Amino acid sequence: MELFIALLILFPFLAAVCQAVVKNNTVRKVSVYISSAVIIAATIVFVVLNFGKEQSFIPTDFKIGGFDVVGTVNYGMLAIEFILMGIITYLSFKYKKYYAALLSIVQTCFIAWLELSGNAHAVNDYLFCDNLTLILCLMIAVVGGLICVYAVGYLKDYHHHHGSEVKDRRSFFCAMLFVFLGAMFGIVFSANLIWMYFFWEITSVVSFLLIGYTKTKEAVDNSFRALWMNLLGGVGFAAAIGYAALKLHIFNLKDLVNAADPAIEIPLICLALAALTKSAQLPFSRWLMGAMVAPTPSSALLHSATMVKAGIYLLIRIAPAMTGNIVGLTVALIGGFTFFVASIRAITHTDGKKVLAYSTISNLGLIVACCGVGITETIWAAIFLMMFHCVSKSLLFQTVGSVEHATGSRNIEDMHGLIKRYPALAVAMTIGIAGMYLAPFGMLISKWSALQAFVDAGNIILVLLLAFGSATTLFYWTKWISKLLAYARPTIRRKDTTSLDQWISIAGHTVMMVALCLVFPFLSGSLVTPIVNSLYGIADFKPVLSDENLYILILMIIVLALVIVIGFIATRFMKTKQTTIYMSGIDTGDERHYVGAFDEERTMYHANWYLSDLIGTDRLMTVATWVAAAGFIIGAVLTIGGVL
Amino acid sequence: MILYRVISAVIYILVGGLIAGLLAGLDRKFSARMQGRRGPSVFQPFYDVAKLFSKETLSLNGGQFVIAFSFLLLMILTGALFFAGVDILLVFLALSTAAMFLVFAATSSNSAMSTMGAQREMMQMLAYEPMVLITAVGFYMATGIMNGGTGSFKIIDIATSDIPSIIYLPGIFLGFLFILTIKFRKSPFDISTSHHAHQELVKGVTTDLSGRNLGMIEVAHWYENTFLLGVVALFFLSNDWWSIPLAVVATLIVYFFETIIDNISARVKWELMVKLAWGVTIVCGGLNLLVLEYIF
Numbered sequence: 016m017e018l019f020i021a022l023l024i025l026f027p028f029l030a031a032v033c034q035a036v037v038k039n040n041t042v043r044k045v046s047v048y049i050s051s052a053v054i055i056a057a058t059i060v061f062v063v064l065n066f067g068k069e070q071s072f073i074p075t076d077f078k079i080g081g082f083d084v085v086g087t088v089n090y091g092m093l094a095i096e097f098i099l100m101g102i103i104t105y106l107s108f109k110y111k112k113y114y115a116a117l118l119s120i121v122q123t124c125f126i127a128w129l130e131l132s133g134n135a136h137a138v139n140d141y142l143f144c145d146n147l148t149l150i151l152c153l154m155i156a157v158v159g160g161l162i163c164v165y166a167v168g169y170l171k172d173y174h175h176h177h178g179s180e181v182k183d184r185r186s187f188f189c190a191m192l193f194v195f196l197g198a199m200f201g202i203v204f205s206a207n208l209i210w211m212y213f214f215w216e217i218t219s220v221v222s223f224l225l226i227g228y229t230k231t232k233e234a235v236d237n238s239f240r241a242l243w244m245n246l247l248g249g250v251g252f253a254a255a256i257g258y259a260a261l262k263l264h265i266f267n268l269k270d271l272v273n274a275a276d277p278a279i280e281i282p283l284i285c286l287a288l289a290a291l292t293k294s295a296q297l298p299f300s301r302w303l304m305g306a307m308v309a310p311t312p313s314s315a316l317l318h319s320a321t322m323v324k325a326g327i328y329l330l331i332r333i334a335p336a337m338t339g340n341i342v343g344l345t346v347a348l349i350g351g352f353t354f355f356v357a358s359i360r361a362i363t364h365t366d367g368k369k370v371l372a373y374s375t376i377s378n379l380g381l382i383v384a385c386c387g388v389g390i391t392e393t394i395w396a397a398i399f400l401m402m403f404h405c406v407s408k409s410l411l412f413q414t415v416g417s418v419e420h421a422t423g424s425r426n427i428e429d430m431h432g433l434i435k436r437y438p439a440l441a442v443a444m445t446i447g448i449a450g451m452y453l454a455p456f457g458m459l460i461s462k463w464s465a466l467q468a469f470v471d472a473g474n475i476i477l478v479l480l481l482a483f484g485s486a487t488t489l490f491y492w493t494k495w496i497s498k499l500l501a502y503a504r505p506t507i508r509r510k511d512t513t514s515l516d517q518w519i520s521i522a523g524h525t526v527m528m529v530a531l532c533l534v535f536p537f538l539s540g541s542l543v544t545p546i547v548n549s550l551y552g553i554a555d556f557k558p559v560l561s562d563e564n565l566y567i568l569i570l571m572i573i574v575l576a577l578v579i580v581i582g583f584i585a586t587r588f589m590k591t592k593q594t595t596i597y598m599s600g601i602d603t604g605d606e607r608h609y610v611g612a613f614d615e616e617r618t619m620y621h622a623n624w625y626l627s628d629l630i631g632t633d634r635l636m637t638v639a640t641w642v643a644a645a646g647f648i649i650g651a652v653l654t655i656g657g658v659l
Numbered sequence: 660m661i662l663y664r665v666i667s668a669v670i671y672i673l674v675g676g677l678i679a680g681l682l683a684g685l686d687r688k689f690s691a692r693m694q695g696r697r698g699p700s701v702f703q704p705f706y707d708v709a710k711l712f713s714k715e716t717l718s719l720n721g722g723q724f725v726i727a728f729s730f731l732l733l734m735i736l737t738g739a740l741f742f743a744g745v746d747i748l749l750v751f752l753a754l755s756t757a758a759m760f761l762v763f764a765a766t767s768s769n770s771a772m773s774t775m776g777a778q779r780e781m782m783q784m785l786a787y788e789p790m791v792l793i794t795a796v797g798f799y800m801a802t803g804i805m806n807g808g809t810g811s812f813k814i815i816d817i818a819t820s821d822i823p824s825i826i827y828l829p830g831i832f833l834g835f836l837f838i839l840t841i842k843f844r845k846s847p848f849d850i851s852t853s854h855h856a857h858q859e860l861v862k863g864v865t866t867d868l869s870g871r872n873l874g875m876i877e878v879a880h881w882y883e884n885t886f887l888l889g890v891v892a893l894f895f896l897s898n899d900w901w902s903i904p905l906a907v908v909a910t911l912i913v914y915f916f917e918t919i920i921d922n923i924s925a926r927v928k929w930e931l932m933v934k935l936a937w938g939v940t941i942v943c944g945g946l947n948l949l950v951l952e953y954i955f
Contacts, residue, residue, distance in 0.1 A: 493759055493781055497762050582725030607769075
């Protein structure tokens, strides 16, 4: 099984090299399809083989035929870390952003010293695998693999649209996507903190390179912002490793979580810092907003299967150790605060991708809050929120990307009447949005159990944040759907330019979205409940949702589907007179123009409300960032003060 | 017990709409008398809806029927689930999904009145949604205190508690009354559509609905009102027999209180509505929750 895991981690890197060297677009397309198919198939086989098992691999004395594999791998990793440091340093000096180089050099040298000085003698296994790992693997492989397929078709359009403005570096882009997948596999399989840190750093650097893809000034600035924030998180990670190794003699994530020593709160708050930066929580949210300048497939990947989920994954792993202490409280409050503030900010944007980005930050905030509370019920909710968010956010980014290419705009206002113009894309997008917030889809069910768990945990502040944040979430999604479903007669008909590559991925995601809702009870019983049991070392966890509720929800899905189908059939047989809109008698009859006060014909234009005069300034985010930063610093000081 | 719950849901489906229709008639009579008019018959709402169904339906598109029909069915489902005594959070979530369809019904038309009404309808949802969730949490915590352990979101448990929940939830009750005005579409918060077609948006969200489609929306509103009054009654129910007449009387008082508010206040702007609703939610709802958590 060690070899299988090694294959899962290494194959994407191998595939990346393939994409990087192939310059012919057709050949690369074939190679992306094959690589993605292999990754998806291998992961599914791996999951079937290891389902429900909890196992550790590669103990410290692991040798193959007397050859010290682990030692060699460790040196290899160190060498790669220095190469990454070199790349960062070179680019920071090239673009005069010296602080990034400083952060990178500090942590890399510290980790190198730790390893070379002999202070990092691991005392436990290097790799492990349980159901949580398997869920993450499925997310990375299936969602990530499909995004790579989507990217093939998307980039072709992208460079067609942008012509000579952006240098065609498609092979580099595809390679980076696969590196990302490999690094994510590495993170979820690593038990050893230093190994995990290694892959963690790779995701930071790769996301930096992806964001800077177009090399415009905006892209470069945003990529460096993403870099320094994530490197700061990396410094936190390195500090956690250093403290755990030197003071506590712990080298393994599981040992850290299970240690009875209250001093583990110091490495925990450092790891929390790393996770908060990666998951773009306040005060580190701005890098994810900046990340949108990159081509859409990379946004889809960053927001769904990789990057931000790495932070969540780490938090879920350390959640049992955060229950009821200051670290947990800090993380929970920052998460709840982020959920609320980001959902308010999402209201003010007309740009589809910006709304999606704020919604990601907001939803991750909820998951982070669940992890911070750290009781079994919230972890159950966190895992489900993570899964549903992954699929529906990936679907949404891809549909927005395809709509942008088809209509030339990703502005939500321009999606007015999309259901008439591009029915298939509009339906996929509607399902994606419904998946984010409507009953009976999973995201809402999970949110609901999170609410219940927050009450049980006695955290009223979180209850209030969730109640208000839900209302604002409802607002920005509803107005988006209502734009899509508006029955405007199209003025111009354009061809749907979405390529087959994109459709394979979008259709795949749509099917997954609906399927996830239908198999919800099964997933809960056989996959997620065992995870909660094993994380907390108990055997009798029961989700807060009773069976009765689940049956009612399934009933609701059926009723809703039946009503809509029957309704559409019935309208075919009903006697209805077609009419035009009511406009107090001033419309000109084509639903697009009206007669103005000076008797001239004017064009009608309906816009959604964005409340920009009320909450439209960036001041809200600036204030929130400082509040969150202050909150985190207070939490950290209290934690460290409490231990020392 | 299960039989009782099913019967209660079936009764709601059969007469839930009629009760609110009758109350709407009484409401009009009551308002008229306050204004020194005779007012229409108490059965007038039924005559109105019957007429809507008998008229020719003018429609902009096929989607309008589907949306109005979904709105009606989901609203009945919401209320039926409530009277069957299931999880109150589930009921409230179903309610917001149903409410969404009214917005879609409005935006499926390109009329300026309709579209603007839809935006205001969403604003109303933004205003009342936090209080709705907090109400559910309040019931949960109150049952927890009464059981001396974990609470219950199940309506059947809340309705058969030892003492009426309102004893523990006075603040939340006030907050709920406040948003009830928004949900009943009563002045000062009838900003998305009103009972009278003389506001600046004509009929707001329902401007472009007519005949059968509009009739379905009207009936759905009746079901919604009965359900909302059911939530009011829930504050007063306990396992004593006298709680039932108490709840009925309290519900009627609340309903006519809303009528009085409707008659004595002028429509406000949406900004003020959101600020007031959120303010009341934080002060009444939030404080009530904090008291329940830290004092009891």
